[in-house]
Amino acid sequence: MAVTIKDVAKAANVAPSTVSRVIADSPRISENTKRKVRTIMEELGYHPNFIARSLASQSTQTLGIVFPNSGNISFQNPFFSEVLRGISEGVNDKHYTLQLTSGKTEDEIYNDVVNMVQGRRVDGIILLYSKKDDKVVDYLRQKKFPFVLIGKPYEDQEQITHVDNDNISAGRDGTKYLLGLGHERIGFIGGNKNLMVTADRLAGYKKALIENQIPIKEEYITHDEFLLEGGQQAIKELMHLSQPPTALLVTDELMALGVLKTVHALGYNVPDNLSIISFNNALFAELATPPLTSIDINIFDLGMEAVKNLILKLENPKEPIKRIIIPHSIIVRKSCERGSHNY
């Protein structure tokens, strides 16, 4: 049906292998035949069949992207659109293609990955998250399949190429910023505990407190995994302590919006009697009321660097393991005020 390399060969009076070489722009073909063949390809409307090419060359020019539970509401987190944007830009430049996992549960995702790898559908994989005890990581390592991870590996960091922020510093910087404003009662509201990013930001938070001789109070530390409804309860408890925090460090923008809503309902005014600083600096940090002071982690670059380094690895298997740290910075907006207020 579709015109193949053979049709072109026949029409151009050359062998299929010659046509193949013209496609690859091999230097071993005379300019003359190249021209001739190209003309015919044009005339016949020839377009190479990628599947056939993949089979023959044992490479798909496709990267697999692994999402954490796409069925989950957390998929709505703009973090993913933004990394994907970075990744898109990266692959587009390099003429690679993207394939996604679609699993909802941990097992489905694992299967998606196995299918990608064993089915030889992709040349390499990018993991968009890093968590404790991830079967996917174990599998990939055991298969020695090329992948890069966005985030900090749970273990064996020196053996896994990854692109990450220095989230410990980021957590520390955010906390120090609040301390600098005079706050001493600072609450921490984190996402899923099993995610490395949450753990690191929490570690940074603690570090900053310790450095400033402020005792760490466990009751100031909350994990708001249930974004909307569930989260509210936790915040309420936090703000109903006899000594409630005067400032909050929230590890994720989407959560920060939820927190904002809850504390408003509780009668707080941000930033007048409660300061909030969040992470990621997604588009709507700027659009929130009040606009959120946020730690920009350059999500786009996270994605961009991930592809770059994965492709580097694919093109040169000897490429060393790397750790790429994307810088972060505080974007000051209107959600933080000087402490310490009494109320």
Added chain:
Amino acid sequence: MAVTIKDVAKAANVAPSTVSRVIADSPRISENTKRKVRTIMEELGYHPNFIARSLASQSTQTLGIVFPNSGNISFQNPFFSEVLRGISEGVNDKHYTLQLTSGKTEDEIYNDVVNMVQGRRVDGIILLYSKKDDKVVDYLRQKKFPFVLIGKPYEDQEQITHVDNDNISAGRDGTKYLLGLGHERIGFIGGNKNLMVTADRLAGYKKALIENQIPIKEEYITHDEFLLEGGQQAIKELMHLSQPPTALLVTDELMALGVLKTVHALGYNVPDNLSIISFNNALFAELATPPLTSIDINIFDLGMEAVKNLILKLENPKEPIKRIIIPHSIIVRKSCERGSHNY
């Protein structure tokens, strides 16, 4: 290197074709050999090579997803995460796989599509947008390649299977809601004019006004394509009219957040002296301050139905052209108040 169908065949003492049939669970193979072969597959850790299978069977079990300019900030619009979530769920159930376009410009996207189609990388395509004069649509139709469109086709609607909301009604309903609250000076803030969705919602807005004998004022109609900075200027002009609107219909949630921010800066209080209703009911409609009254268009279902119907078409080429309308509904929150206020 990897274990192939031949290895399994040899080890099981059968022909490769038999193994192939076992994989396909063909009824023409005895339970006995099936069992035997399956055991061997297990032992050898056999996994079919999808690329080879695709080449032989001329089908990839992969769907191509076409985004509008992923390089653009509008990609950050939660609409896309949410359709993607619906699509993911759909393909996962049916064991299809997803491949994305990564182009930034119209031409790059067009090329992405051509590569998917001519390169035989995908069996069908889902377009996540619908706009005026889209080369991609023309190409797909001319190639008679299976695709479904999310939104309303610019032309020949009876000839293109599409999944859409009744956006004219939706626009009308939103406007009627505001009229019902007593507003008569209602502004329309739409996105890109070339998008069918914008056009339809605008049409609905006009319809509602006409039905209520309210004259349409062109100066009340704005198109805020530049989301953040650019948009502000348009809103300012709108609100600085001698008779500014008392209510706003904003065709997109992300834009609504921007509008909210701008009118706040202008000294308005939503909803006390300005009402806002928006569309899409994305996660943060609920999280905005104030929570936005929004027209829920069931984005998830839009994606889900799109896959369903595309796969139907792939499995049965005679499947008729269809138009699927996903219902919408108004979710009342806190961004609208009774009109008409004077100020």
Added chain:
DNA sequence: TTGTAAGCGTTATCAA
């Protein structure tokens, strides 16, 4: 019920 063998559309190895 199973086997043989010819594709599927490329790439890549050897010769020429």
Added chain:
DNA sequence: TTGATAACGCTTACAA
């Protein structure tokens, strides 16, 4: 500089 031809790993007539 080019051409034959054998892979690549599977599916699918057609035979047996």
